[in-house]
Amino acid sequence: MKDLSGAISQHPRLGDAKDHLKTLIGFDTTSRNSNLPLIDHMAEFLEVLGGKITRLQDETGQKANLIARFGPPEISGIVLSGHTDVVPAGGTNWTTPPFDADERDGRIFGRGSCDMKAFAACVMAAMRDIDQIELSRPLYLCFSYDEEVGCLGAPQIARYLKELDVPPSFAVIGEPSDMKLVAGQKGKIAMRATFHGTSGHSSFAPAHVNAVAYAARAVSMIDARARRYETEGPFDPAFTVPHATCLVTMIDGGVATNVTPDRCSFTFELRSIDELAAQADLDELLTEIRETLEPEMKAGHPDAGIRFERIFAYPAMGDARGTDAFAELRPVMPEYSGKVSYGSEGGVFEVEGGIPSIIVGPGSIEQAHKADEFVEIDQLNRCLHFLDNLLDQVGIQK
Incomplete structure (x- = not known):
């Protein structure tokens, strides 16, 4: 299990994560647009790896949430959650086109690079060898639409998960937190x-x-x-x-x-x-x-x-550190950094789905919603090691 508090080695799938992120940035999923091309891309990738795919469309048919389950459904599982939409790029202050990812100076630039396609890219990279792990409990990879305009897609996911025979017991929201643990968010x-x-x-x-x-x-x-x-x-x-x-x-x-x-x-x-x-x-x-x-x-x-x-x-997210589910995962959780003022879907999972939630994700919220938005490549590396630790906690190497 990697200690993420100091310098860490380069993850063997860092190149995969970078490639996934560059591809995801290329989908213009500004909230006013359909996110279906990106959802189809992710669904195809995760289904090939053995994920059980569920799409939940909005009433227009132009937006969809994606849920990919890995592992046994009869046991309470863990949610890894992110949103697919981004805020408008706007303006002319971008050094490079906002939907053409650009890697330079140890960073990847592009709209959504930080908020929050970096997390989705890391999850995709981390799942590449999922067939080598026998999961003792399921992972639910959940990617929503229209978070940036009011967390509109997440309630549909939360209700779906709540209605499962055995709902998940915990959620990790991959919003940018510098790969530190956030346990609280304003409504x-x-x-x-x-x-x-x-x-x-x-x-x-x-x-x-x-x-x-x-x-x-x-x-x-x-x-x-x-x-x-x-x-x-x-x-x-x-x-x-x-x-x-x-x-x-x-x-x-x-x-x-x-x-x-x-x-x-x-x-x-x-x-x-x-x-x-x-x-x-x-x-x-x-x-x-x-x-x-x-x-x-x-x-x-x-x-x-x-x-x-x-x-x-959207509702506030409470402090889930006192739950039994968090206690099970505490050995793999990074350093606690407090609570945040920005919104996330964590409160939705708690209120609509009864699923305690925390935030851990790559990148800094200081870079979100700006021209020349970027994520540090080191943050991708740390996220991959975190996801490895999480998989070690819930799985057994074959």
């Missing part, structure tokens, strides 16, 4: 606010209900709530950002420089360290905005008002 609620006012020539502005102006006041109230979290907490120092966060992310309103805007909408999010308090906090904030602004708006016109709608939400 998120994403919202849209729409302000309806009245329009007219801007020279008569006092006679109108300016939707942008009222939306701007609401944005200030959301920002004030965020400042309260920063100064008043509650706090949990184990998180990378030790308090809840709340911010406006996109805004749209107005039609011309000389027209009072009758509509304005914006999106905002709440990431909470305490999921039980998150909805109560959000309800309190929405009530404060309504009670402060809506009476003024309706005084200007009875049809003016505010509408809030939830875009999506």
